[in-house]
Amino acid sequence: MSVAFKPITTENGKGIFHLFPALCKGCGLCIEKCPVDTIGWARQLGAFGTPVVEPGHGKPCIACKKCQLVCPDAAIWIERRNGQGRTDALTAAPQAPGNEK
Amino acid sequence: MSVAFKPITTENGKGIFHLFPALCKGCGLCIEKCPVDTIGWARQLGAFGTPVVEPGHGKPCIACKKCQLVCPDAAIWIERRNGQGRTDALTAAPQAPGNEK
Amino acid sequence: MAIAAQPQMPRVWRAESKPHKFCPGCGHGIVLKALGEAVDALGIQERTIFGCDIGCSLLSWDFFNLDTIQTHHGRTTPVLVGIKRARPELVVVSYMGDGGAYAIGAQHLVSSASRNDLVTIIVVNNTVYAMTGGQMAPTTLPGQKTETTPYGRDVELTGRPMLGPELVAAIAPPGAYVARGSVANVVQLKNYIQKGLENQIQGRGIAFIEALSSCPTNWRTNAAETWRFLEKEMSAYFPVGELRTPEEKPAARLREVPAHGPKP
Amino acid sequence: MAIAAQPQMPRVWRAESKPHKFCPGCGHGIVLKALGEAVDALGIQERTIFGCDIGCSLLSWDFFNLDTIQTHHGRTTPVLVGIKRARPELVVVSYMGDGGAYAIGAQHLVSSASRNDLVTIIVVNNTVYAMTGGQMAPTTLPGQKTETTPYGRDVELTGRPMLGPELVAAIAPPGAYVARGSVANVVQLKNYIQKGLENQIQGRGIAFIEALSSCPTNWRTNAAETWRFLEKEMSAYFPVGELRTPEEKPAARLREVPAHGPKP
Amino acid sequence: MALNLKIALAGEGGQGVQSVAEILTEAAYHAGYQPLYIPNFGVEQRGGVSVAFVQISEAPVSAPKFTTGDIVVALSHRAVERARQYVGPETLLVFDASLADDVRRVYGEGQKSLAVPALAIAKEGLHPRVFNVIILGVLVGVTGFLERRDVEQALERQFGHKFAQDPSLKELNYRALERGYLLGSERLEVGNRI
Amino acid sequence: MALNLKIALAGEGGQGVQSVAEILTEAAYHAGYQPLYIPNFGVEQRGGVSVAFVQISEAPVSAPKFTTGDIVVALSHRAVERARQYVGPETLLVFDASLADDVRRVYGEGQKSLAVPALAIAKEGLHPRVFNVIILGVLVGVTGFLERRDVEQALERQFGHKFAQDPSLKELNYRALERGYLLGSERLEVGNRI
Amino acid sequence: MATKPITGEQRAFMTGNEVVAWAALAAGADIMYGYPITPQNEIMHYWTRMAPKYERAFLQTEDEISAGFTTVGGVLAGKRAFTATAGPGNVLMQEAMAMAEMMRLPTVVVVTQRGGPSTATVIYSQQELNLTCFGGNGEGLRIVYSPASHDELFTYVIKAFNSAWKYRFPTFVLGDGYQSKMREPVTLFDPEERGINMEVCRPMVGLPGLPGEERDPAHLRNTYNLEDELYQVLTDSIREYEAMASEVAEWDAWSADEAEVLVIAHGVVSRAARAAVEALRQGGVQAGYFRSITLRPFPVDALRPLASRARHLLVVESAYGQLQRLVQASLYGLETPVSGYLRPGMGITPEEVARAVHSLI
Amino acid sequence: MATKPITGEQRAFMTGNEVVAWAALAAGADIMYGYPITPQNEIMHYWTRMAPKYERAFLQTEDEISAGFTTVGGVLAGKRAFTATAGPGNVLMQEAMAMAEMMRLPTVVVVTQRGGPSTATVIYSQQELNLTCFGGNGEGLRIVYSPASHDELFTYVIKAFNSAWKYRFPTFVLGDGYQSKMREPVTLFDPEERGINMEVCRPMVGLPGLPGEERDPAHLRNTYNLEDELYQVLTDSIREYEAMASEVAEWDAWSADEAEVLVIAHGVVSRAARAAVEALRQGGVQAGYFRSITLRPFPVDALRPLASRARHLLVVESAYGQLQRLVQASLYGLETPVSGYLRPGMGITPEEVARAVHSLI
Ligand SMILES: Cc1ncc(C[n+]2csc(CCOP(=O)(O)OP(=O)(O)O)c2C)c(N)n1
Ligand SMILES: Cc1ncc(C[n+]2csc(CCOP(=O)(O)OP(=O)(O)O)c2C)c(N)n1
Ligand code: SF4
Ligand code: SF4
Ligand code: SF4
């Protein structure tokens, strides 16, 4: 990837919440899908000059990745804090070998 | 009907076989559908200069009207010889009142 | 002068244009006989508009004592829908071949079906593009030789025959009437067409009738082979019968959804 | 320089064109994520051709690191079928909205289905013509207000929402894959799309996937209303699931008919 | 003057005028001429009169259709009427003898013409199927620019496969051609023998 | 010379430049002028810079778009760049004070311009939603051809139904308008007071 | 019909698309058929909002092909029917318009030109001149009005219905994206109050009386078997077209006589042309202005003498020579040199026109 | 590729449709996409019979829209792809051809003109000149060949593929129903043996290498967001079109210098024109003959001097002034009077042309 995006990284509950403000358009879809309501609006402005999201509003993050899954702009990446690597599949689908090229 | 068609009328078996040579194109569909094989080719030429059909080739006509039904050109009219009127419905379907106008 | 016996044409047939322009043995004549009888039976001659497509159906432009429009290839249904929307009191009949209906005009068929347009569509399925000289049609049978499948229709390359009534039945809303008849059974075909006209008159929804039909010219068949192909080959692939009647219960997926949604 | 955390985009996404051009909360982004994942999973990036229709899908013209053609409204499938017929080794994806698929391009959908073209068609169903500003689409729900149904869609005048997968399933030959997914279930949607791509790669037949999707801009919904409309209203009308899989027994009417017919 | 022949043939669909035109021009082509043949065609051909336009020349032919034929052939009632437009004062009108009344009615007495009893010959002596081959023979005879052999070869190319299946057919066709040729060559006047 | 004003407004989708243009021209229309307003529009508007072209004249306006504005308003980073093409030597560039660096970078020091701390005022004193109404006020002030009352009536026509629901909204808008007007009228120089 | 949509004169400030919708209402249009496309969409939006109040109908079709052919159906049924489209939609619309041309059907189509070819832009151009005037496989037997302001948009939409029904040629109002989307003042009026009589719309099918008995059936043909039959039909149409041409042709000219440079334009561009010419005149340049209001029939009789007395002709258009081709073909025989200021898909300002004029002198 | 369809020169007597099929085979066309329409049908009939023998492909589409867009797909994939159509099919084909014009795609379309407008007749005309040269919502950036004989039909179908792939403008061979259906002698040949090199067909998508890593992905656009972007694209295309125009333009003339009447025609009608001129010359009339082989680009440089030295121009065509409009627009500035012998949908004989010439002198 020749383009780099700067994350805002927040550790919360079981997750490390990486939010890429240059990608987040502030649609709020993730907020609605978070089962623990941890996501809410931040002060930081995003891609379209509207507020981005951040964790820490409701209960602690359980690293279910629902927000990551539904974000249409790939603006969220949830890492588990349990030390598992950073390569979780986006949509939790099994990785196929063809992907390794 | 302001146009008149001249029939060739042949009495055969139970039927009076009216054939309108100006309409018959000699397709032979009727011949194939006749259950008693009474229909065959005549010497007379029809609408397209090809032979028309006539009864009297196989067993006598049973006035089933199948030939009349399938003729795409309305070139056949079968009257029953039993004296019933000339107004049988073409396709043996019940007449609706609207038709009377 | 005594009036001699006269041909028993449906009243709505126009004697002045007979013999009609179709080939010897053409099924169009039989379908139009069924249609004529149905119009007679319903007594709707004065308010029926007949539209014929481009295809051999165009030859019917002066067939009836009905106001008739010879339209454009594949576009008969939109023309008649345009008329119906403008003057709902008229009864509109859209008459076409399988090419016009299932190929170039398929978007209109699909859309009229889903809109439940009040139009009666009659499609003459003769498995070929007849007017243009016998090319493959959407309905050509597997293996059938045509001018563009000279070695027989190869299903791997060109797919299977289009199932028109099945297509319409899959998407038409409740109230639709969908049937497939055949010129091999004129009485049944006439009944289907009559029901299709009634469906429109009663404002229930779209009526779609496919008629299996013969084209001896492009099939290059004699009368016996014509009947065999129609009654054996075609009927085996295209089952005759009613697929949707307005009385039936609407399928679950077609049920009415409460009238809300996002605000405008 | 330490590499910071980076967005977990599918590999085939083109980072240079991100953020993409779709609105905030637009389902297109989610569908294209599912597609990207499926392409990644199958390792077919080098031989996949992506075609996008005119409609909001046109905004994906530089979305992927895939050779991409921004085509013409409703014509994406023919363009890609043209490519596939010319170069069968390629994998072609035809991406469009419901207007392009079910209205202006319906004849192509119907024909590709009946021909069993080796193409994977993805239709984004958002119940409106989005790019043009929110007019009624073939999929607009009964009662839904749009720019051309300002008082709510009246089923009596405009019919019921088009059931695309049901339509394709009714006519596609054996070997077809037909499913309806939703951006509300990305994992399932990705699986459907992946199966659809496999179906093409294995030469079994057409693959057709409809994705229920969101258009907050034209729905004028906030995030909560967006999800509700998608998951409650739309899903109630458009059932999610697989409608045809290539393993199934072909329906009786679709069976192979012996390869004869009238002589040429 | 070099050969430059214009022939219009008109008949009913089944009468085979297009085959006559095709075989005649095929033969002329192989004999080294520059023929041009075009059928009429339209949406209602099935029921209409079939017309063939034939031109045979030593140089390439210009327009595919023409206003007035050197020879016009009419083989049915309707064809007699339909062909009227192609007949000028110099035109030789060839028609089946059975149509004499129609011809008189439409063209009057003055028209240069040749009545050929082709239908009668075909029905009696030969077979209705070769009616058009008699006409072909007449045209070959009347125009005189082709050897019979050229035409036989063209017949062979056209019907070779049928002749192979049924050799009597070949003989029938050759006889029809011969009969027509004899009828026509008595009126050799239009073409220029080479 | 009669009034003949050309204003281009550029901003992000959410910043409401089209509303400013609409209300301004509405007001001018009701005040008896011949305004012409056209938004830019394209297939990728969602993410692009939104531009409004406004012309206000005493006679009907000729072309809907123009090359160079008398006033150009730029309300975001991208808008500062995008608006470049409409800015000539005589143009008054109106921009949000927060964009001063951008303006300097793109236009250098010499450009006739007016920095308006609209964002700041909106955020602090008023409400982010009325940011654009401040800009509207600035334009009314700078051009000076409209009475504030004309503009208030136009606001009423546009937002009347909302004002009715929430009277505080009306007050908020009027205050924003007033603030902008005061900022702008200090620089009255472009239009001709009538 | 329900209450009149407009009584008296009504001044308004609105977009061109709204003007079109009001004009169609005022003209008594019965039904609109349409398919969405930018920049004509709002015509449908306004129509669908207002139509029910005035008992008018609307049908959203599946594509422009259907929009064209349903409009054909509407006029066959004797209704004042219309549709609107643009760009690629206009391309598709030609199929139905060719049928309307063949069968002499009084269809009315509002075209809001956008950039071409193909999808191109949704914005603006004058690139649909040739398509609208001569599209399809026919001979351009059409009437095409090119309005330049909202007032004219209103007037010519009303007039289009009348010309269509009077002369029975498919009729077009050739607008553009700028006119569609811009707001400017306009005066709406009721045509009757202005003394404009709306032509009666007579149905071509569905007439009273039992066909074949009480009257002949209408048997309307779109295809012919013989070349000669078609030729006869076309010859009649052409004769009637040419007979009405001088009656229908419209133009506008200003200080156009003995111009050093005669600027020729149509549609919205003519506003810039006129403004430039006025400015040039003020600056002492002997410029003139001619504008073709009807593109079909082209007002050649009006233009020819002016063009022959000019020193230079300058055709200005947002297309690559479509108007220029028409001008040159129409004025063939003159020697006045012609130049083009041709900007396909781009707006044109008075300043640009003035510069172009200056470059010629 | 399998064995060559033609080796050496082969004389034959066949219909024009058969000639087209052979020409496409000889040119190495890979695939034909098509939808039936008279009078082009037999092109498909012959193609489907012969294609399998030479490993060529065929797809029968659902309509001409699809035939056009699948052809677009074929050329995008880098294949020598073509289609054939006529009349109303040609009207529909314009949608795809507009896209080809926008995106510079080397499509090849054989048009066999029939009577218009709309369905009209299936027979013959020259009424698709404007449609083929300028159809769609674009600027006519196309190459259009108008052959007059079977030999030319063969030659120009081959050439069409080469011009298309060399210059990247949609290319048309504008035949007609007469040429399609008539039989005349023709010489078929293998282009290579005649020294004609077939242009290499480079794919525009599906190139080797991982896009985004080993190479840039092809991101082909059909739509632009700003007027200026579109203007830039069009300006480039127009420049390239004009640069190649003189290279591509072709014409034919005979005894055309200082003609009392210079007869101008194209396509099959030019045969009658030439024959008439020859006859007139023999009869002592100072007639000349000019024929446009390319209608786009129009061979204006060749025609202009001849026309300027003629006393009269007579445009002869089976259409109502479509060629005449092109001639007049192209020759604007000349004073030589122009007349038209215009017979939409009718064949034209040498005798008629001669009469028309006589009526001018
Ligand atoms: C736009 C257009 N494309 C193609 C044609 C040529 N065409 C005329 S009839 C026909 C096919 C008709 O087949 P079908 O609809 O099945 O009717 P049939 O002749 O078999 O009764 C075609 C393709 C046309 N007239 N118009
Ligand atoms: C031939 C043609 N007709 C109409 C249009 C205008 N148009 C552009 S996008 C669109 C609708 C798109 O709706 P849909 O296909 O559902 O996609 P969405 O925008 O909802 O994703 C239309 C009608 C066009 N570009 N071309
Ligand atoms: S879903 Fe993505 S774009 Fe939308 S608010 Fe959440 S992080 Fe931002
Ligand atoms: S079915 Fe009719 S047309 Fe055919 S042969 Fe019998 S009578 Fe004649
Ligand atoms: S070609 Fe076939 S369908 Fe057409 S009229 Fe003849 S038999 Fe009927």
Ligand code: SF4
């Ligand atoms: S308008 Fe709707 S479909 Fe289009 S990009 Fe925006 S949200 Fe997505």
